């Protein structure tokens with residue numbers, strides 16, 4: 001049984017960072033620790049208790065390398081897009097500096113993605129990503145279908161990330177391999193026509209276990225009491 005870090009609940013919730021540069025690629029991650037994290041992940045809710053989630057755990061070197069290559073190809077496209085965060089300019093110089101730091105960290109992960117001893121791909125049954133209405137759902141608004149799908153897999157994935165952090169593991173939600181989701185599905189044998197991938201998480205023990213709160217916009221800019 002992997003030791004649980006002595007973190008307070010709010011501390012766990014507020015210090016589970018996107019870890020890239022502090023992933024320790026040299027330390028193996030036990031299979032049972034990943035299994036414990038997935039047991040905690042699936043305590044999250046799904047609509048009508050559908051439990052239509054899957055977690056693909058990739059440890060084989062060649063598969064990790066192939067996924068990392070797709071991620072890098074995706075990122076090559078991403079960084080050319082005007083709305084991509086590396087191309088955004090904020091009015092606040094502090095925000096720009098923070099963005100530069102995130103970009104530096106993202107470049108590091110981009111280079112070493114394959115080195116993370118475990119890759120986890122949370123998946124959800126049922127494709128809702130095309131303009132075609134999902135089968136069996138009549139005229140249900142697409143927003144509702146999307147909400148049901150991403151609202152199922154995102155909380156479970158976050159549970160996984162929290163459980164991982166509690167055990168000294170670092171994770172980072174990444175999505176750029178999804179430029180090539182079908183090719184990623186082929187690498188692992190995911191039935192692409194029935195299953196959507198939510199993200200690709202590198203998982204590794206962290207170098208040190210102290211993490212700080214993330215820098216966030218002031219609460220007044222995001223909270224809306226009774227009206228927008």
Ligand SMILES: Cc1cc2nc3c(=O)[nH]c(=O)nc-3n(C[C@H](O)[C@H](O)[C@H](O)COP(=O)(O)O)c2cc1C
Pocket residue numbers: 016017018019102105106109172173174175176177214215
């Ligand atoms: C939906 C989503 C997609 C993301 N995609 C990527 C990604 O492709 N690559 C990456 O390095 N980080 C990715 N991130 C991590 C964010 O960049 C990260 O949350 C941000 O840097 C803030 O850092 P923090 O979570 O430690 O506060 C993603 C996060 C989310 C929620």
